[in-house]
Amino acid sequence: MNNFTTESKSEDKPKEPSLEDKLVNKFKHGWEIFTDDQKQETLKLADEYFDFLKNARTERERTTWTIKKAEENGFKRLEIGKNINKLNPGDKIYYVNREKNVAMAVIGQKSLIEKIHMIGSHIDTPRLDLKMRPLYEDGKAAVALFKTHYYGGIKKYQWATIPLHLTGLIVKKDGTKIPIDIGKNPDDPVFTIPDILPHLSKNVQNKRKSPETFKGEELNVLAGALPIDENNNKDAKKVKEKFKINILKILNEKHGITEADLQSAELNLVSGLPPRYVGLDRSMIGAAGHDDGVCSWTGIKSLIDLKGAPKNTAIMSIFDKEEIGSNGSTGAQSAWIRFVMNDIMVRTGVSETLTNLHLTLSNTLMLSADVGSAINPIFPSVHDPLNAAVLGKGIVIEKHTGGGGKYGSSDVPAEIMAYIRKIYDEKTVPYQIVELGKVDEGGGGTIAKYFAESFNCDVVDAGTPVINMHSPYEIIHIADLFSTYLAYKTFFEAD
Known part of the structure; x- marks a missing residue:
């Protein structure tokens, strides 16, 4: 009789990550990162976005749409310097400027002097x-x-x-x-x-x-x-x-x-080209005005969806005239947003002094929410593939914009880039850190530099990657739509 012996199996141990996994930076596709529930939420979010695209096409229409959504979700309209009342953590307010700007805010637990988390986008389109x-x-x-x-x-x-x-x-x-x-x-x-x-x-x-x-x-x-x-x-x-x-x-x-x-x-x-899903898998959305409607819409929705009082006061501001230089009384270079910040500061109990206003502005951390350029499969040569955004791989984070030798850009400090990486990695937000295009291929800018200069604050460009930018039919990926929403909500909730 043969005596068969079996070796006892040791408990399965977690597989050790390879050296490549430990050291190499990889940007996974958002669809590979999302849970099944998040994929369903992505599809729902995309359907909701269509309503905005169809009914809010210009800065006036987008202001009207934003006011309606703010009112529906319990935000109270305030006028600068009028009926000064005390604001408390969790209060939801908004301001309007000339029917072309809106600033929405949820009051946080900390004093405005300590820190504000602000997102700024633009609502005008080519x-x-x-x-x-x-x-x-x-x-x-x-x-x-x-x-x-x-x-x-x-x-x-x-x-x-x-x-x-x-x-x-x-x-x-x-x-x-x-x-x-x-x-x-x-x-x-x-x-x-x-x-x-x-x-x-x-x-x-x-x-x-x-x-x-x-x-x-x-x-x-x-x-x-x-x-x-x-x-x-x-x-x-x-x-x-x-x-x-x-x-x-x-x-x-x-x-x-x-x-x-x-x-x-x-x-x-x-x-007049209607918004439609693009591709047999309905993975993309074609429409006019993704620049910068997609960042404005996701930013507004992420603020509305906040539960309770965030640690830092969260502000979502939408501006006009970005496409022609952010000039005038409704552009990002206008003093209006400074008036808003001062008004909120006073209503939250901070003494109205120039020093306190300067501290409030300087201690603001801001995302400039504007779209980025994704690799165009027909014309890939304008991008450095190692530093280019790819559709579906998450929100685009840009340390700088500008052109040539970074001319006309706001260059984000490394400390702030590290903070952004940290909060997004902790919440598994798909993101990709990129540049606009090849160094001497061209260039572009956003509202970031205006706030970095006038507020003396740190500003990071963060937005959805787009193909066909500035055309009558721009293309985004539904995974990037959801990634952008997650990124903005995570930013508002972060300490």
């Missing part, structure tokens, strides 16, 4: 604005058109031959405000810029360089192509510009305005 005297007639072509002036850094040719919506505000001399929104409703007409057919473009257009495929003065929009009805308008036969006057007649009948009223208007032509 688009076409109507000129102050936009309407004219081309008699030879038998059409009426609107002249436009493009806003922000666009590739002008991308805005031709696509549907455009007209939105904005007309203000009459008596102060009457007339909102305009044409194209969003499926039954509405849309507008478009006509291009030349390829059969005849050889000499007129084909030899132009890409930036001049369409020139600024050629971005004229078809407004209508029917002459005024002579049978039902007794003065019509005397009219020289029958197509132009017909458009003015329609505007007068529907909105009660004349041509002169267009001189006191803000009318914007925005992309």
Whole structure:
């Protein structure tokens, strides 16, 4: 009889990480990091984001949307310097500036002098604005058109031959405000810029360089192509510009305005391409205005979703005019946000002195929430692949922006970068630390440097990676949408 013996199995020991795992920095795909519950939450979050994309396309619309959400979630509107009341930890407030800025805050447990966690984004987007005297007639072509002036850094040719919506505000001399929104409703007409057919473009257009495929003065929009009805308008036969006057007649009948009223208007032509999921796996979202709607929306939602009083007062501010330099009374360079900070400081019991305000501003830690450039699979050569963002791998963290030799950037101290790594690693937030592109390929900037300079505070650029940036149809990944939300919420909750 054979005597078979079996060796006793030792308990399975955890596998020792390899030397590579210990030492090499790897950016995993967000979908590989998320739990099953987080994946379901990602899908839900993406569906919610669509409502914002469809209904909040310009700075005015996004301000209106933000105010509505703030009110629905228990935030109380305050006016700077008026009805000074005591604010306590957990109180939720917001301020509005000229219907184009909003600052929302949840009061924290610590004094504002100790520390504030603030996120700043922008709500303006590249688009076409109507000129102050936009309407004219081309008699030879038998059409009426609107002249436009493009806003922000666009590739002008991308805005031709696509549907455009007209939105904005007309203000009459008596102060009457007339909102305009044409194209969003499926039954509405849309507008478009006509291009030349390829059969005849050889000499007129084909030899132009890409930036001049369409020139600024050629971005004229078809407004209508029917002459005024002579049978039902007794003065019509005397009219020289029958197509132009017909458009003015329609505007007068529907909105009660004349041509002169267009001189006191803000009318914007925005992309009429509807937001849609992109790809068979519905992994991406295509829409206009991800820059910087995605960071604004996730920032607002992350603040609204805070439970109780955070350790540090959490502020979410949305600004206008970033795409043209953050100038003016509603841009990030405006003094308005300093007024807000001073007002909150006083309402939380801090003495109103210049020293205390300076301490409050200087001790603010800020995220400049703006989108980053992801590797474009068609044009990868503009990126350094070792330092480039990839769709799906998480929120983009940039130590600096600028161009060339970091010109025009806010360079974040290493100590702050270490803090950001720490809080995100502790909460398993997918993130990727990158640069915009190759060193001498170009460059860009955000609102970061303005706050670093005017507040004397530390500012980190942190936003969602995008393909097709500044086009009428930008692309983001749903995993990055959720990563951005997680990153902002983690930042607001951190000590």
